[in-house]
């Protein structure tokens with residue numbers, strides 16, 4: 001984030017950061033640069049540092065500037081997926097023998113990456129209950145390079161106090177990484193709360209339209225940023241120009257979308273509470289949610305994700321998941337359209353049977369920006385079949 005961006009509001013930064021008009025024609029939307037290589041004015045005579053597409057691309061740079069401005073970081077790096085971003089980050093900051101302490105309800109793919117891909121290369125992992133900060137402190141003080149948290153978490157919607165966790169990590173000489181995918185930078189800025197690194201699956205709210213896969217790492221430390229930038233360049237899991245362009249376009253409207261997602265989700269969560277067949281509604285905007293106060297302190301609003309557990313167990317959850325019409329049964333989240341997910345067999349199938357397994361009576365809703373009355377009617381007809 002530049003000094004002048006610091007004085008502007010979120011939505012102004014979303015629309016303008018990295019988006020200056022093109023000087024030759026005045027095109028208000030900066031052109032999409034597909035070129036894989038750049039002409040040199042004599043050997044080594046690079047124009048504005050551009051040499052080759054893996055190392056730099058103006059469309060990707062524009063997205064990276066926009067991401068840094070919105071998360072309040074000095075540097076952002078855009079990758080081909082959220083998991084590519086996580087892999088690049090871990091390989092940049094960890095060495096064989098290092099330990100990552102992560103939430104025991106982390107996204108299944110994150111756990112799979114850390115345990116099954118990076119584990120054989122010497123990275124150790126220690127899953128913990130992030131709601132138990134004393135327990136986290138004990139585990140972290142036994143040794144950690146990274147403390148890794150999702151808040152709200154996917155799909156258990158646990159909320160962790162980022163400032164408190166940053167203190168625990170820093171006391172033990174570890175870095176705090178926050179996966180901010182569920183909240184998005186509009187609702188929560190972990191760097192301002194003391195975290196060292198933010199990661200995103202930009203596939204979700206940042207892209208916002210279910211039409212592009214991507215990931216990002218944002219930091220506010222030049223030395224750490226150099227390391228991540230080197231891996232991004234040397235390994236090359238970069239986002240392509242078209243993906244970067246679509247992500248930038250989505251990100252411009254993040255603020256208005258998140259307001260609407262939050263309005264709809266709050267209404268739906270309140271409607272779900274106490275309905276016959278519903279055992280528990282996991283949504284941080286409900287006053288009875290154990291993380292409500294912390295969420296109210298560190299988030300602007302409570303977001304668009306709700307998990308629901310049913311008294312009828314697995315059969316009931318499956319029935320609801322397969323009975324909605326407006327809520328489409330699909331992986332992913334954070335798009336303008338509402339999605340329904342049965343995590344135990346879908347997004348979190350990779351952690352089935354482990355301590356990160358998701359309850360089988362749970363469905364996860366990604367509440368879109370449609371009319372709330374229509375979404376409630378759809379859930380009503382699905383839940384009434386129980």
Ligand SMILES: Cc1ncc(COP(=O)(O)O)c(C=O)c1O
Nearest residue numbers: 081082083107154181201203214
């Ligand atoms: C919280 C969270 N982090 C990371 C990822 C991985 O991102 P991607 O699917 O873009 O690789 C996901 C994907 O669902 C996610 O939900």
